[in-house]
Amino acid sequence: MTGAVVAVSGCLSGSENDDPKSDTTNPGGDGVFTNIFVDGTELVLEFTDEASIDQVNVIDPDGELFAERSISTGVGRETIEIGTGYQPGEYDVVALEDDTEQTTQSILIEPDVQITDLRLGRNHPDEMFEGASEREIETEAILTLENTGSGPDEVRRLIFSGDVPRPTPDGFDESGIADTDSDINRYADTVELTAGDETTIYSQQMPFYSVDPNISCSSDTTEGEFQVILETVVQEGSPSETYTVTYTGENLIECDIDIEVAS
Structure with a gap:
């Protein structure tokens, strides 16, 4: 009953475009993410070839842990199901190595x-x-x-x-x-x-x-x-x-x- 799924990129901290609904492919050269966006009901994380991390945490608008994923060496992409039961607002995506934060990027996830x-x-x-x-x-x-x-x-x-x-x-x-x-x-x-x-x-x-x-x-x-x-x-x-x-x-x-x- 629904139409075609369209991937929409969220706003990544440090990008040149501050519009949270604009397409973004450069997260500001943090050496970890090339893109973070919502595709259908999934949050998609794409990593640089040089990314040196072993875990990603996603923090919801209330500051609570929404999801966490272990990231193996050489993985270029990870998806996280957000479904249609989430809280709308700004989510922080935190990349870690040995429990040490390497970078944090933000994305606005809310329907209209x-x-x-x-x-x-x-x-x-x-x-x-x-x-x-x-x-x-x-x-x-x-x-x-x-x-x-x-x-x-x-x-x-x-x-x-x-x-x-x-x-x-x-x-x-x-x-x-x-x-x-x-x-x-x-x-x-x-x-x-x-x-x-x-x-x-x-x-x-x-x-x-x-x-x-x-x-x-x-x-x-x-x-x-x-x-x-x-x-x-x-x-x-x-x-x-x-x-x-x-x-x-x-x-x-x-x-x-x-x-x-x-x-």
Whole structure:
């Protein structure tokens, strides 16, 4: 369900570029690292040919040991799984030889998940997932998500609130996201977004279902506003977007629904 994995280099102490999300291949000539970056859900460490170390410790933003690895002589690359259960923030990578620190480099690992587009299936039927039913096309939404940060994350819940016919009910504990890999209607567990990743998801809770009219549709046009909220595993705060919406027609079944991002 996710898009292609993109390797994103973090900011290394001593580099010429201070942007923590910029690509970096020179750690400042410390003689140990040539690069430190996040690839998918792994932290990747690359060493110089001259590196003389036997251990690497990774320290989390709270100053606690996150991971440690023994490094054999001549190893040019080491990977450390960070998954999607980590604390976002700046991590220190400490290289040691005989328990003596040789150098420390820092990397910012944090996601930045955003909703970049939302369309209604009823207005874009050709963009719905393969096998979508007529009811799903009429009632569900298509969302594009992007992670512009420097670390992976998972979306575990999709919420609609405000002026939609069927807002997400209180106490709804499913993800609300369609599992497009399943042959039967079911919810996805989570949707993974690695750094630099973009993906399309589909709602599976019928927010524009005409049988549950939380909003009316009239020939004089009914105007409203609704919010789409993502609950994520790592990112602090819930990514969200607000949309203005108009309903024009005699009833919700035959209603013309137009949406755009609220200014």
